[in-house]
Amino acid sequence: MNSVYDLIIVGAGPAGLTAASSAAKAGLKVLLLDEFMKPGGRLLGQLHQEPGGAWWNGIREAELLVLDALEAGADMETGVSVTALERTNDNRWTIWTNKGCYRTPFVLLATGAAESANPLPGWTLPGVMSIGAVQVMTNVHRVRAGNRGVVIGMNVLAMAIVSELRLAGIELAAIVLPPRNALSGKASDPDAVLSSLLRFADLAPNAMLKYGARFFQCSMLHNLALHLYPKRGIRMLGVPLQLRRCAIEIVGRDAVEGVLVADITVQGELIAGSERFVEADFVCIAGGLYPLAELAAVAGCPFRYMSELGGHIPVHSENMQTPLSGLYVAGNITGVESAKVAIAQGRVAGLSIAASAAAKKAPSEAEIKDSMEQVKRTRQEALIQFHPDIATSRAKMYQSELV
Amino acid sequence: MSYGRIEHHPVLGPLPRAAALSFSFDGIEYTAREGDSVASALLAGGVRTLRLHEEHGSPRGIYCNIGHCMECRVTIDGISSVRACLTLVKDRMSILSGTVLPTPFRQETKTEGSPDL
Amino acid sequence: MKDASIIVCRCEEVTLEQIHEAIRQHACSARETKLRTRAGMGICGGRTCRPLLDRLTMPSEGDSLTDFPLKVQPPVRPVSFAEWGQSS
Missing domain, CATH: 3.50.50.60 (FAD/NAD(P)-binding domain)
Structure with missing residues (x-):
């Protein structure tokens, strides 16, 4: 002792x-x-x-x-x-x-x-990591988490790390919302996510997001922005920020092979028949x-x-x-x-x-x-x-x- | 698929020099940089599956990377359940992955609601 | 989305459906949900799924929100008996 x-x-x-x-x-x-x-x-x-x-x-x-x-x-x-x-x-x-x-x-x-998680089918597959894990791999160990990633979840921490990953030359296919389930809460609600993103958008390193955000900040335009928000997303640092799309399932046999995503309505409801497969070999779970x-x-x-x-x-x-x-x-x-x-x-x-x-x-x-x-x-x-x-x-x- | 290192970084600069260490994972030789965790060295070497779930055999790898989730646990030099993300690689380290263990009791008592994973 | 395919407790591979089912059938607290489903009883000690279990069994707004719904027990990290022995 x-x-x-x-x-x-x-x-x-x-x-x-x-x-x-x-x-x-x-x-x-x-x-x-x-x-x-x-x-x-x-x-x-x-x-x-x-x-x-x-x-x-x-x-x-x-x-x-x-x-x-x-x-x-x-x-x-x-x-x-x-x-x-x-x-x-x-x-x-x-x-x-x-x-x-x-x-x-x-x-x-x-x-x-x-970090908290937003669980979804397939999140135990090798190659699925918390976004903080990928951050440490990238900046501290200088190891690439993979060749092409998908980020699931949009919040302050996620956005900060996305910009770090881009800086390190890591390719990200998309940033999408987590699927709506009993655990996801506001994290899968496009309106709530947009509001939270706008709080720090003025400081965003990317001019596009910055000016876009100022435009959206006017509350009258907020709802319009959500309706007009392009399904393929707005590019931030070269990565499509897809506020109107959510991940449904992480797919792979022995490790991540891709993510099944789908379009969602302004209210966050899945749009049937809009499912598509995004190829990726790693996934970042960003739950805050x-x-x-x-x-x-x-x-x-x-x-x-x-x-x-x-x-x-x-x-x-x-x-x-x-x-x-x-x-x-x-x-x-x-x-x-x-x-x-x-x-x-x-x-x-x-x-x-x-x-x-x-x-x-x-x-x-x-x-x-x-x-x-x-x-x-x-x-x-x-x-x-x-x-x-x-x-x-x-x-x-x-x-x-x-x- | 190539994983490997981030050799050049616009702000952090080139990858600093570090001594090369050799270690084995399930009998295969790998090289690490001094200061690597077992998890980072294996990921850099393209290894993503560190163990199979003891009961269902589903593959698992690094998840939290800060020692909370225990998903990256491996056997290192005979000691089991060591977290790969918090363990520094040492030269000549011998690392083994985890695999399925018998669960006769669970099989017997499995209720109808159990998942078929 | 099938809750049956969403694993909440990674250690014990307990699904969202199983947890919902336990809560529905037995109207149980966070603690009893853990005991019934084994969610949070794996090697990580609930380090990953505790916040999720808390969310599922969280009392509604207006209730007193003071303690953790699920009690935290020592040791907060897995420790071998050899290490434990050295300690004391």
């Missing part, structure tokens, strides 16, 4: 790394654990152009954060899966992993988000992200369901503290937002923990306040708003009962 650390952080993504350096700089002995072979979390796959034209290269950003955390004196272990978390009588937390057991007074869960909070759940943390934030959120205050003594959360586990917001939240968590632990160089009240303001500023400036009501939901969470 290892009990030398003041703080153990689960998840070495943008939030965890930033929290590690903030807390270590304040004088705490910090250990970061991550299940993946490299630190960086979902940041590793990210690659997009900022409004000013500069590239946001997640691999580089992650390297900088790792360097910062290590220089601040934090320890880091990758390839470690945390399996359980328990509060013991001595006011400490016990963390079980596949490589030993730790005891510590403070735990920060920065486990990020996981939800906060990965399983460790908070086994620790006994209470939750709130907030659809704007992506699902079940561990109850926490604005300084990232949960109602369980010594347990903190930061990053996408508190709601799905951009990496920059996660970084800002990581700093809040690191500083709050340092203050609570009465660290040698504990931050002042003002410093913590300032870090919380920084989260709000970052959210306002975010390139992509995952949901329009994020700020309101956050405020609701922070005003509720609590700590």
Whole structure:
């Protein structure tokens, strides 16, 4: 049993790394654990152009954060899966992993988000991957997922990754909606999908989509746009974005050979006889992200369901503290937002923990306040708003009962 | 069909140099780059089926690539149920795919509503 | 679209039809659906299908939405007895 650390952080993504350096700089002995072979979390796959034209290269950003955390004196272990978390009588937390057991007074869960799926027939075939899986293969491992892909699902994450795949020269035959079934919800409703796409279309890298989106944004034209929307789609980055088509089945014997698609009405109903086969050797399932909070759940943390934030959120205050003594959360586990917001939240968590632990160089009240303001500023400036009501939901969470 | 590497990338630059490692999958030799996961090395080598479903025998490959779904589990150097997506390739690694296991109890108790997959 | 051909739980190959059938026949909760169909009981521990099962058994709007419909149990990742033994 290892009990030398003041703080153990689960998840070495943008939030965890930033929290590690903030807390270590304040004088705490910090250990970061991550299940993946490299630190960086979902940041590793990210690659997009900022409004000013500069590239946001997640691999580089992650390297900088790792360097910062290590220089601040934090320890880091990758390839470690945390399996359980328990509060013991001595006011400490016990963390079980596949490589030993730790005891510590403070735990920060920065486990990020996981992808949801929209199941359809054939989705267990080899060659069908979550879109995040394809992102990591492409940008981190530099491996082609296949020669020609189909993306099933249209959301912010999917669009960001589609542009990354195009950048890497990966051919995509089409982006279609998931089939309507008891699980698909709004993801298979052309109207709802169009609305959600328009929220970030102004920032789309592609002029066509950008101007097209401005045109569609006028609500009177919205419905017209859906009616007039060409069945073969509007090309975005050379890929037909087919809002009026859905996947019915992924076809293949030993692996993906193609996708059976069909046209749908404005209301999302299948149009009989419109089925066609699209050849492809890989498929990306793009179901969006939800906060990965399983460790908070086994620790006994209470939750709130907030659809704007992506699902079940561990109850926490604005300084990232949960109602369980010594347990903190930061990053996408508190709601799905951009990496920059996660970084800002990581700093809040690191500083709050340092203050609570009465660290040698504990931050002042003002410093913590300032870090919380920084989260709000970052959210306002975010390139992509995952949901329009994020700020309101956050405020609701922070005003509720609590700590 | 060719899979392989993304050699040139307009932003990330050319594929960085990395030591070549050799490993085997079901007795066939493959080459990986140092830093590859077992999953990425096999995909780059054109292998997409990593195992067959234990009961129904349907082929399975990488799905989530971050260690959640367990679909990519293989046997590595004698240790079973290892996630290919989270395991770094080491030189001379011996990897085996998973296959159908007997399920006599399930066969006996199969109800009428069970799928014929 | 046939629900019978949509696998929800990939580990145990449980279909949407089987889950619907269990819910319909037994009016069951998320937990009982899991026990009856084995959806979410495979090696991944519901890491992939939990959100889907939650969607199918989610209480309607207005109900209290606090806890997970399906309880999360440790260990949250499969772990061998050898590793478990080392831990303690």
